[in-house]
Amino acid sequence: MMLTTTSPEYDDARLGYQRRNPHRPEVIFPVTDATEVEEAVRYAIDHDKKIAVQASGHGLTGGIDGGVLIATAAFNQVTVDPDRKTAWIEAGATWRDVMEATAPYGLAPLSGSFPGVGAISYTLGGGLGLMARRFGYAADHVRRIELVTMDGIRRDADPDLFWATRGGGGNFGVVTGMEIELFDVPTLYGGSLYFDLAEHPDVLEVWREWTKTVPDEVTTAMALVPLPDIPAVPPALRGKYIAQVQLVILGDDGEELIRPLRAIGQPAMDTVGELPYVESEKIFAEPDRPDSFSTRNVLVSDLDPTSLATLPKLAGPEAPTRCVVAIRQLGGALTREPAVANAVCHRDAAYSITLISPGGDGDSELQNAVLEPWHELTVGRLLNFNGGGIDLRDVYDEGTFTRLTELREQYDPERRLQANHQL
Ligand SMILES: Cc1cc2nc3c(=O)[nH]c(=O)nc-3n(C[C@H](O)[C@H](O)[C@H](O)COP(=O)(O)OP(=O)(O)OC[C@H]3O[C@@H](n4cnc5c(N)ncnc54)[C@H](O)[C@@H]3O)c2cc1C
Numbered sequence: 001m002m003l004t005t006t007s008p009e010y011d012d013a014r015l016g017y018q019r020r021n022p023h024r025p026e027v028i029f030p031v032t033d034a035t036e037v038e039e040a041v042r043y044a045i046d047h048d049k050k051i052a053v054q055a056s057g058h059g060l061t062g063g064i065d066g067g068v069l070i071a072t073a074a075f076n077q078v079t080v081d082p083d084r085k086t087a088w089i090e091a092g093a094t095w096r097d098v099m100e101a102t103a104p105y106g107l108a109p110l111s112g113s114f115p116g117v118g119a120i121s122y123t124l125g126g127g128l129g130l131m132a133r134r135f136g137y138a139a140d141h142v143r144r145i146e147l148v149t150m151d152g153i154r155r156d157a158d159p160d161l162f163w164a165t166r167g168g169g170g171n172f173g174v175v176t177g178m179e180i181e182l183f184d185v186p187t188l189y190g191g192s193l194y195f196d197l198a199e200h201p202d203v204l205e206v207w208r209e210w211t212k213t214v215p216d217e218v219t220t221a222m223a224l225v226p227l228p229d230i231p232a233v234p235p236a237l238r239g240k241y242i243a244q245v246q247l248v249i250l251g252d253d254g255e256e257l258i259r260p261l262r263a264i265g266q267p268a269m270d271t272v273g274e275l276p277y278v279e280s281e282k283i284f285a286e287p288d289r290p291d292s293f294s295t296r297n298v299l300v301s302d303l304d305p306t307s308l309a310t311l312p313k314l315a316g317p318e319a320p321t322r323c324v325v326a327i328r329q330l331g332g333a334l335t336r337e338p339a340v341a342n343a344v345c346h347r348d349a350a351y352s353i354t355l356i357s358p359g360g361d362g363d364s365e366l367q368n369a370v371l372e373p374w375h376e377l378t379v380g381r382l383l384n385f386n387g388g389g390i391d392l393r394d395v396y397d398e399g400t401f402t403r404l405t406e407l408r409e410q411y412d413p414e415r416r417l418q419a420n421h422q423l
Pocket of ligand 1: 058116127128170175384420
Protein backbone atom coordinates (compact mmCIF):
# COMPACT_ATOMS: atom_id res chain seq x y z
CA MET A 1 0.00 0.00 0.00
CA MET A 2 1.14 3.55 -0.71
CA LEU A 3 -0.38 6.69 0.84
CA THR A 4 -0.33 10.12 -0.79
CA THR A 5 -0.97 13.56 0.72
CA THR A 6 -4.70 13.20 -0.02
CA SER A 7 -5.10 9.77 1.65
CA PRO A 8 -7.24 9.95 4.83
CA GLU A 9 -4.55 7.96 6.70
CA TYR A 10 -1.73 10.31 5.61
CA ASP A 11 -1.48 12.36 8.84
CA ASP A 12 -1.72 9.39 11.18
CA ALA A 13 1.03 7.62 9.25
CA ARG A 14 3.46 10.56 9.18
CA LEU A 15 3.02 11.96 12.71
CA GLY A 16 4.93 10.32 15.57
CA TYR A 17 5.83 11.21 19.14
CA GLN A 18 8.06 14.19 18.32
CA ARG A 19 5.79 16.87 16.79
CA ARG A 20 8.48 19.44 16.08
CA ASN A 21 9.17 19.66 12.30
CA PRO A 22 7.21 16.51 11.37
CA HIS A 23 7.70 14.60 8.10
CA ARG A 24 5.86 15.96 5.03
CA PRO A 25 6.57 13.21 2.50
CA GLU A 26 5.14 12.97 -0.99
CA VAL A 27 4.27 9.33 -0.39
CA ILE A 28 4.23 7.00 2.60
CA PHE A 29 4.74 3.23 2.58
CA PRO A 30 3.21 1.87 5.82
CA VAL A 31 5.14 -1.39 5.61
CA THR A 32 4.24 -4.65 7.35
CA ASP A 33 7.11 -6.90 6.24
CA ALA A 34 10.60 -6.91 4.73
CA THR A 35 9.33 -7.42 1.17
CA GLU A 36 7.32 -4.21 1.42
CA VAL A 37 10.44 -2.40 2.64
CA GLU A 38 12.30 -3.62 -0.46
CA GLU A 39 9.41 -2.42 -2.65
CA ALA A 40 9.43 1.00 -0.99
CA VAL A 41 13.20 1.40 -1.43
CA ARG A 42 13.00 0.33 -5.09
CA TYR A 43 10.14 2.81 -5.66
CA ALA A 44 12.35 5.59 -4.28
CA ILE A 45 15.29 4.51 -6.45
CA ASP A 46 13.12 4.28 -9.60
CA HIS A 47 11.58 7.74 -8.96
CA ASP A 48 14.82 9.26 -7.65
CA LYS A 49 13.33 10.20 -4.28
CA LYS A 50 14.90 10.62 -0.86
CA ILE A 51 13.93 8.14 1.86
CA ALA A 52 13.19 8.65 5.56
CA VAL A 53 12.25 5.90 8.01
CA GLN A 54 10.01 6.28 11.04
CA ALA A 55 9.05 3.76 13.72
CA SER A 56 7.52 5.65 16.67
CA GLY A 57 8.91 9.11 15.93
CA HIS A 58 10.75 9.59 19.26
CA GLY A 59 14.01 10.38 17.52
CA LEU A 60 12.86 12.73 14.76
CA THR A 61 15.25 15.65 14.35
CA GLY A 62 13.61 17.29 11.32
CA GLY A 63 11.11 15.90 8.85
CA ILE A 64 11.62 15.02 5.19
CA ASP A 65 9.93 17.40 2.72
CA GLY A 66 8.68 15.40 -0.26
CA GLY A 67 10.24 12.01 -0.94
CA VAL A 68 9.31 8.65 0.54
CA LEU A 69 8.57 7.91 4.17
CA ILE A 70 8.83 4.26 5.18
CA ALA A 71 6.58 3.96 8.25
CA THR A 72 7.42 0.76 10.13
CA ALA A 73 5.03 0.93 13.13
CA ALA A 74 2.95 -2.05 11.90
CA PHE A 75 6.05 -4.15 11.06
CA ASN A 76 6.63 -5.04 14.69
CA GLN A 77 6.65 -8.76 15.43
CA VAL A 78 8.99 -10.12 18.10
CA THR A 79 10.06 -13.78 18.08
CA VAL A 80 11.76 -15.09 21.21
CA ASP A 81 14.14 -18.06 21.32
CA PRO A 82 14.16 -18.84 25.07
CA ASP A 83 16.85 -21.52 24.76
CA ARG A 84 19.36 -19.24 23.05
CA LYS A 85 18.07 -16.23 25.07
CA THR A 86 17.66 -14.11 21.96
CA ALA A 87 14.83 -12.29 20.21
CA TRP A 88 14.34 -11.39 16.55
CA ILE A 89 12.75 -7.95 16.50
CA GLU A 90 11.21 -6.40 13.42
CA ALA A 91 11.80 -2.81 12.28
CA GLY A 92 8.89 -1.12 14.06
CA ALA A 93 8.89 -3.03 17.36
CA THR A 94 8.87 -0.81 20.41
CA TRP A 95 10.54 -1.86 23.65
CA ARG A 96 7.04 -2.50 25.01
CA ASP A 97 6.47 -5.03 22.21
CA VAL A 98 9.81 -6.68 23.02
CA MET A 99 9.30 -6.77 26.81
CA GLU A 100 5.80 -8.22 26.48
CA ALA A 101 7.18 -11.02 24.29
CA THR A 102 10.18 -11.82 26.52
CA ALA A 103 8.57 -11.47 29.99
CA PRO A 104 6.77 -14.88 29.91
CA TYR A 105 10.25 -16.50 29.76
CA GLY A 106 11.65 -14.39 32.63
CA LEU A 107 13.93 -12.68 30.09
CA ALA A 108 14.55 -8.95 29.61
CA PRO A 109 16.04 -6.86 26.77
CA LEU A 110 18.43 -3.94 27.27
CA SER A 111 15.56 -1.45 26.95
CA GLY A 112 15.57 2.15 28.08
CA SER A 113 13.56 4.52 30.21
CA PHE A 114 10.47 4.68 27.99
CA PRO A 115 8.90 1.54 26.45
CA GLY A 116 7.24 3.39 23.55
CA VAL A 117 10.65 4.08 21.97
CA GLY A 118 11.51 2.05 18.85
CA ALA A 119 13.91 -0.78 19.77
CA ILE A 120 15.77 -0.75 16.43
CA SER A 121 16.65 2.94 16.24
CA TYR A 122 17.52 3.05 19.95
CA THR A 123 20.00 0.21 19.36
CA LEU A 124 21.40 1.72 16.16
CA GLY A 125 22.23 4.80 18.25
CA GLY A 126 24.00 2.77 20.96
CA GLY A 127 21.13 2.34 23.40
CA LEU A 128 21.69 3.39 27.01
CA GLY A 129 19.36 1.18 29.01
CA LEU A 130 17.99 0.59 32.47
CA MET A 131 20.68 -2.01 33.24
CA ALA A 132 23.45 -0.25 31.30
CA ARG A 133 26.12 -0.30 33.99
CA ARG A 134 25.66 -4.04 34.46
CA PHE A 135 25.47 -5.15 30.79
CA GLY A 136 26.70 -2.26 28.60
CA TYR A 137 25.08 -0.64 25.57
CA ALA A 138 22.26 -2.40 23.71
CA ALA A 139 24.45 -2.18 20.60
CA ASP A 140 27.02 -4.37 22.39
CA HIS A 141 24.52 -7.26 22.49
CA VAL A 142 23.27 -7.59 18.92
CA ARG A 143 23.85 -10.89 17.11
CA ARG A 144 22.59 -10.18 13.57
CA ILE A 145 21.19 -7.30 11.54
CA GLU A 146 19.22 -7.51 8.31
CA LEU A 147 18.77 -4.39 6.19
CA VAL A 148 17.77 -3.14 2.76
CA THR A 149 20.64 -1.08 1.40
CA MET A 150 20.19 1.81 -1.01
CA ASP A 151 20.70 -0.46 -4.04
CA GLY A 152 17.35 -2.02 -3.10
CA ILE A 153 18.91 -5.30 -1.94
CA ARG A 154 18.01 -6.98 1.34
CA ARG A 155 21.04 -8.49 3.00
CA ASP A 156 22.55 -9.58 6.28
CA ALA A 157 24.94 -6.93 7.55
CA ASP A 158 28.48 -7.93 6.54
CA PRO A 159 31.28 -7.26 9.07
CA ASP A 160 31.61 -3.60 7.94
CA LEU A 161 27.89 -2.88 8.11
CA PHE A 162 27.56 -4.86 11.34
CA TRP A 163 30.22 -2.64 12.91
CA ALA A 164 28.77 0.60 11.52
CA THR A 165 25.08 0.08 12.24
CA ARG A 166 25.72 -0.69 15.93
CA GLY A 167 26.28 2.90 17.05
CA GLY A 168 26.39 4.66 13.67
CA GLY A 169 22.61 5.21 13.52
CA GLY A 170 20.27 4.68 10.58
CA ASN A 171 22.72 5.86 7.93
CA PHE A 172 23.44 2.63 6.06
CA GLY A 173 20.11 1.13 5.02
CA VAL A 174 16.61 0.40 6.24
CA VAL A 175 16.95 -2.19 8.98
CA THR A 176 14.24 -4.82 8.62
CA GLY A 177 15.15 -6.85 11.70
CA MET A 178 17.71 -7.49 14.38
CA GLU A 179 18.63 -10.41 16.65
CA ILE A 180 19.33 -9.22 20.18
CA GLU A 181 20.51 -10.94 23.35
CA LEU A 182 18.19 -11.27 26.34
CA PHE A 183 19.03 -11.45 30.03
CA ASP A 184 17.66 -13.43 33.00
CA VAL A 185 15.99 -10.51 34.72
CA PRO A 186 12.35 -11.29 35.56
CA THR A 187 12.28 -8.66 38.31
CA LEU A 188 14.41 -5.80 39.60
CA TYR A 189 14.51 -3.48 42.58
CA GLY A 190 13.86 0.03 41.45
CA GLY A 191 11.71 3.08 41.05
CA SER A 192 12.12 6.77 41.84
CA LEU A 193 12.64 8.85 44.94
CA TYR A 194 11.08 12.26 44.24
CA PHE A 195 12.66 14.92 46.46
CA ASP A 196 11.35 18.47 46.74
CA LEU A 197 14.48 20.55 46.01
CA ALA A 198 13.20 23.41 48.16
CA GLU A 199 13.25 21.08 51.19
CA HIS A 200 16.25 18.94 50.23
CA PRO A 201 18.76 21.01 48.22
CA ASP A 202 21.49 18.53 49.29
CA VAL A 203 20.05 15.72 47.15
CA LEU A 204 22.29 16.50 44.16
CA GLU A 205 25.49 16.32 46.18
CA VAL A 206 24.42 13.24 48.15
CA TRP A 207 23.50 11.45 44.90
CA ARG A 208 26.81 12.49 43.27
CA GLU A 209 28.83 11.13 46.19
CA TRP A 210 26.70 7.97 46.35
CA THR A 211 27.29 7.19 42.65
CA LYS A 212 31.05 7.01 43.39
CA THR A 213 30.42 4.08 45.74
CA VAL A 214 27.89 1.86 43.96
CA PRO A 215 28.60 -1.47 42.19
CA ASP A 216 27.73 -2.15 38.53
CA GLU A 217 24.48 -3.79 39.65
CA VAL A 218 23.21 -0.24 40.22
CA THR A 219 22.20 1.89 37.25
CA THR A 220 21.01 5.30 38.39
CA ALA A 221 20.01 8.68 37.02
CA MET A 222 18.60 11.95 38.29
CA ALA A 223 16.16 14.33 36.62
CA LEU A 224 15.59 17.90 37.75
CA VAL A 225 11.96 18.57 36.87
CA PRO A 226 9.92 21.73 37.53
CA LEU A 227 6.41 20.29 37.74
CA PRO A 228 3.34 22.37 36.98
CA ASP A 229 0.42 22.64 39.37
CA ILE A 230 -2.07 20.72 37.25
CA PRO A 231 -4.30 17.66 37.90
CA ALA A 232 -2.16 15.42 35.63
CA VAL A 233 0.69 15.67 38.19
CA PRO A 234 0.41 13.51 41.38
CA PRO A 235 -0.84 15.78 44.22
CA ALA A 236 2.37 15.31 46.28
CA LEU A 237 4.47 16.77 43.45
CA ARG A 238 2.26 19.53 42.05
CA GLY A 239 3.97 22.87 41.53
CA LYS A 240 7.26 21.63 43.01
CA TYR A 241 10.79 21.63 41.64
CA ILE A 242 11.68 17.96 41.95
CA ALA A 243 14.92 16.00 41.94
CA GLN A 244 13.78 12.58 40.73
CA VAL A 245 16.39 9.97 41.67
CA GLN A 246 15.86 7.02 39.32
CA LEU A 247 17.06 3.61 40.43
CA VAL A 248 17.53 0.17 38.89
CA ILE A 249 19.23 -2.40 41.11
CA LEU A 250 19.87 -6.04 40.26
CA GLY A 251 20.37 -8.54 43.08
CA ASP A 252 19.10 -8.67 46.66
CA ASP A 253 20.87 -5.70 48.27
CA GLY A 254 18.67 -2.90 46.93
CA GLU A 255 17.28 -1.56 50.21
CA GLU A 256 20.74 -1.67 51.83
CA LEU A 257 22.44 0.00 48.84
CA ILE A 258 20.07 2.98 48.79
CA ARG A 259 20.34 3.66 52.53
CA PRO A 260 22.45 6.83 51.97
CA LEU A 261 19.72 8.21 49.71
CA ARG A 262 17.01 7.48 52.29
CA ALA A 263 19.12 9.41 54.82
CA ILE A 264 18.40 12.59 52.81
CA GLY A 265 14.94 12.63 54.39
CA GLN A 266 11.35 12.01 53.43
CA PRO A 267 10.80 12.12 49.66
CA ALA A 268 7.63 13.80 48.40
CA MET A 269 6.90 10.55 46.57
CA ASP A 270 8.54 7.12 46.62
CA THR A 271 7.93 4.41 44.00
CA VAL A 272 10.92 2.20 44.87
CA GLY A 273 10.35 -1.53 45.36
CA GLU A 274 10.41 -4.97 43.67
CA LEU A 275 9.12 -4.66 40.12
CA PRO A 276 8.59 -7.09 37.22
CA TYR A 277 10.94 -5.97 34.42
CA VAL A 278 7.95 -5.68 32.06
CA GLU A 279 6.66 -2.83 34.28
CA SER A 280 9.98 -0.97 34.22
CA GLU A 281 8.39 2.10 32.63
CA LYS A 282 7.23 2.99 36.19
CA ILE A 283 10.85 3.80 37.14
CA PHE A 284 11.31 6.94 35.04
CA ALA A 285 7.52 7.42 34.61
CA GLU A 286 8.01 9.55 31.52
CA PRO A 287 4.95 11.17 29.92
CA ASP A 288 3.28 9.09 27.23
CA ARG A 289 1.92 11.77 24.89
CA PRO A 290 3.22 13.27 21.64
CA ASP A 291 5.11 16.49 22.27
CA SER A 292 7.30 19.12 20.69
CA PHE A 293 10.70 19.22 22.32
CA SER A 294 14.40 19.65 21.82
CA THR A 295 17.28 17.75 23.45
CA ARG A 296 20.97 18.50 23.83
CA ASN A 297 23.43 16.17 25.53
CA VAL A 298 27.03 16.10 26.67
CA LEU A 299 29.12 13.26 28.05
CA VAL A 300 31.39 14.30 30.90
CA SER A 301 34.39 12.75 32.62
CA ASP A 302 33.12 13.72 36.07
CA LEU A 303 30.43 15.66 37.89
CA ASP A 304 31.94 18.85 39.19
CA PRO A 305 30.14 19.67 42.51
CA THR A 306 30.08 23.42 41.81
CA SER A 307 28.61 23.11 38.33
CA LEU A 308 26.15 20.53 39.64
CA ALA A 309 25.00 22.88 42.39
CA THR A 310 24.30 25.65 39.86
CA LEU A 311 22.07 23.48 37.62
CA PRO A 312 18.85 24.19 39.59
CA LYS A 313 19.49 27.93 39.22
CA LEU A 314 20.20 27.75 35.48
CA ALA A 315 17.50 25.22 34.54
CA GLY A 316 14.99 25.52 37.38
CA PRO A 317 11.78 27.50 37.76
CA GLU A 318 13.72 30.75 37.20
CA ALA A 319 14.99 29.64 33.77
CA PRO A 320 13.55 31.57 30.78
CA THR A 321 11.63 28.44 29.70
CA ARG A 322 10.51 25.29 31.49
CA CYS A 323 13.13 22.61 30.96
CA VAL A 324 14.37 19.33 32.42
CA VAL A 325 17.96 18.30 33.13
CA ALA A 326 18.56 14.54 33.07
CA ILE A 327 21.83 13.11 34.41
CA ARG A 328 22.71 9.43 34.02
CA GLN A 329 25.64 7.70 35.64
CA LEU A 330 27.71 5.72 33.13
CA GLY A 331 30.77 3.54 33.83
CA GLY A 332 30.66 -0.15 34.71
CA ALA A 333 30.06 -2.41 31.70
CA LEU A 334 29.64 0.65 29.46
CA THR A 335 33.41 1.14 29.60
CA ARG A 336 34.13 -2.33 28.18
CA GLU A 337 34.50 -2.99 24.45
CA PRO A 338 32.06 -5.65 23.21
CA ALA A 339 33.25 -9.03 21.90
CA VAL A 340 32.65 -7.83 18.33
CA ALA A 341 33.70 -4.19 18.00
CA ASN A 342 31.11 -1.54 17.11
CA ALA A 343 30.91 2.21 16.48
CA VAL A 344 29.96 3.30 20.02
CA CYS A 345 32.58 5.78 21.30
CA HIS A 346 33.52 7.71 24.45
CA ARG A 347 33.25 4.66 26.66
CA ASP A 348 35.35 6.43 29.30
CA ALA A 349 32.62 9.02 29.99
CA ALA A 350 31.41 8.92 33.58
CA TYR A 351 28.07 10.73 33.28
CA SER A 352 25.66 11.89 30.61
CA ILE A 353 23.91 15.26 31.00
CA THR A 354 20.89 16.03 28.83
CA LEU A 355 18.83 19.20 28.63
CA ILE A 356 15.26 18.74 27.40
CA SER A 357 13.55 22.00 26.44
CA PRO A 358 10.44 23.02 24.51
CA GLY A 359 12.26 23.67 21.25
CA GLY A 360 11.30 27.33 20.86
CA ASP A 361 13.24 30.49 20.06
CA GLY A 362 15.29 30.72 23.25
CA ASP A 363 16.48 27.15 22.95
CA SER A 364 20.08 27.51 21.88
CA GLU A 365 20.63 30.32 24.40
CA LEU A 366 19.32 28.06 27.18
CA GLN A 367 21.40 25.09 25.97
CA ASN A 368 24.53 27.24 25.99
CA ALA A 369 23.82 28.62 29.46
CA VAL A 370 23.09 25.23 31.05
CA LEU A 371 25.77 23.14 29.34
CA GLU A 372 28.57 25.73 29.12
CA PRO A 373 29.79 25.16 32.73
CA TRP A 374 30.51 21.55 31.69
CA HIS A 375 32.70 22.51 28.77
CA GLU A 376 36.02 21.53 30.34
CA LEU A 377 34.76 18.15 31.51
CA THR A 378 33.00 17.31 28.24
CA VAL A 379 34.41 14.30 26.37
CA GLY A 380 31.73 13.90 23.70
CA ARG A 381 28.04 13.47 23.01
CA LEU A 382 25.64 10.53 22.98
CA LEU A 383 23.87 10.12 19.63
CA ASN A 384 20.50 9.07 21.06
CA PHE A 385 20.09 11.98 23.46
CA ASN A 386 20.70 14.74 20.94
CA GLY A 387 18.27 16.55 18.70
CA GLY A 388 19.39 17.82 15.32
CA GLY A 389 22.15 20.27 14.52
CA ILE A 390 25.03 18.63 16.37
CA ASP A 391 28.46 18.02 14.90
CA LEU A 392 28.76 14.22 14.67
CA ARG A 393 32.51 14.55 15.23
CA ASP A 394 31.53 15.12 18.87
CA VAL A 395 29.78 11.73 18.95
CA TYR A 396 32.64 9.69 17.48
CA ASP A 397 36.40 9.64 17.81
CA GLU A 398 38.30 10.59 14.67
CA GLY A 399 39.00 7.06 13.41
CA THR A 400 35.41 5.94 13.92
CA PHE A 401 34.02 9.07 12.24
CA THR A 402 36.27 8.57 9.20
CA ARG A 403 35.37 4.89 8.81
CA LEU A 404 31.64 5.62 9.24
CA THR A 405 31.65 8.37 6.60
CA GLU A 406 33.59 6.11 4.18
CA LEU A 407 31.05 3.32 4.65
CA ARG A 408 28.19 5.76 4.23
CA GLU A 409 29.73 6.88 0.92
CA GLN A 410 30.17 3.24 -0.14
CA TYR A 411 26.63 2.11 0.70
CA ASP A 412 24.67 5.27 -0.13
CA PRO A 413 26.75 7.36 -2.57
CA GLU A 414 23.66 9.34 -3.65
CA ARG A 415 22.77 10.14 -0.04
CA ARG A 416 19.25 8.90 -0.60
CA LEU A 417 18.65 7.84 3.00
CA GLN A 418 17.84 10.78 5.30
CA ALA A 419 18.78 9.59 8.79
CA ASN A 420 17.89 11.66 11.84
CA HIS A 421 21.63 12.13 12.41
CA GLN A 422 23.04 12.33 8.92
CA LEU A 423 26.65 11.23 8.47
C1 LIG B 1 10.87 9.74 26.08
C2 LIG B 1 12.19 9.25 25.49
C3 LIG B 1 12.95 8.35 26.22
C4 LIG B 1 14.15 7.87 25.69
N1 LIG B 1 14.91 7.02 26.44
C5 LIG B 1 16.10 6.57 25.94
C6 LIG B 1 16.93 5.71 26.71
O1 LIG B 1 16.61 5.36 27.85
N2 LIG B 1 18.10 5.32 26.18
C7 LIG B 1 18.49 5.66 24.91
O2 LIG B 1 19.55 5.24 24.46
N3 LIG B 1 17.71 6.47 24.16
C8 LIG B 1 16.54 6.94 24.65
N4 LIG B 1 15.78 7.79 23.91
C9 LIG B 1 16.26 8.19 22.59
C10 LIG B 1 15.80 7.20 21.53
O3 LIG B 1 16.47 5.96 21.67
C11 LIG B 1 16.11 7.76 20.14
O4 LIG B 1 15.46 8.99 19.97
C12 LIG B 1 15.69 6.80 19.05
O5 LIG B 1 16.20 7.24 17.82
C13 LIG B 1 14.18 6.74 18.94
O6 LIG B 1 13.82 5.72 18.04
P1 LIG B 1 12.32 5.62 17.52
O7 LIG B 1 12.25 4.47 16.60
O8 LIG B 1 11.44 5.63 18.69
O9 LIG B 1 12.15 7.00 16.76
P2 LIG B 1 11.98 7.33 15.21
O10 LIG B 1 11.84 8.82 15.19
O11 LIG B 1 10.89 6.54 14.61
O12 LIG B 1 13.35 6.92 14.57
C14 LIG B 1 14.48 7.73 14.76
C15 LIG B 1 15.41 7.63 13.54
O13 LIG B 1 15.93 6.34 13.47
C16 LIG B 1 16.12 5.97 12.13
N5 LIG B 1 15.39 4.72 11.93
C17 LIG B 1 14.23 4.32 12.50
N6 LIG B 1 13.93 3.07 12.12
C18 LIG B 1 14.91 2.68 11.28
C19 LIG B 1 15.15 1.49 10.55
N7 LIG B 1 14.32 0.43 10.59
N8 LIG B 1 16.26 1.42 9.77
C20 LIG B 1 17.11 2.46 9.69
N9 LIG B 1 16.93 3.62 10.37
C21 LIG B 1 15.83 3.71 11.16
C22 LIG B 1 15.62 7.11 11.28
O14 LIG B 1 16.71 7.90 10.89
C23 LIG B 1 14.72 7.87 12.21
O15 LIG B 1 14.67 9.25 11.93
C24 LIG B 1 14.58 8.29 24.41
C25 LIG B 1 13.81 9.20 23.69
C26 LIG B 1 12.62 9.68 24.22
C27 LIG B 1 11.82 10.67 23.43
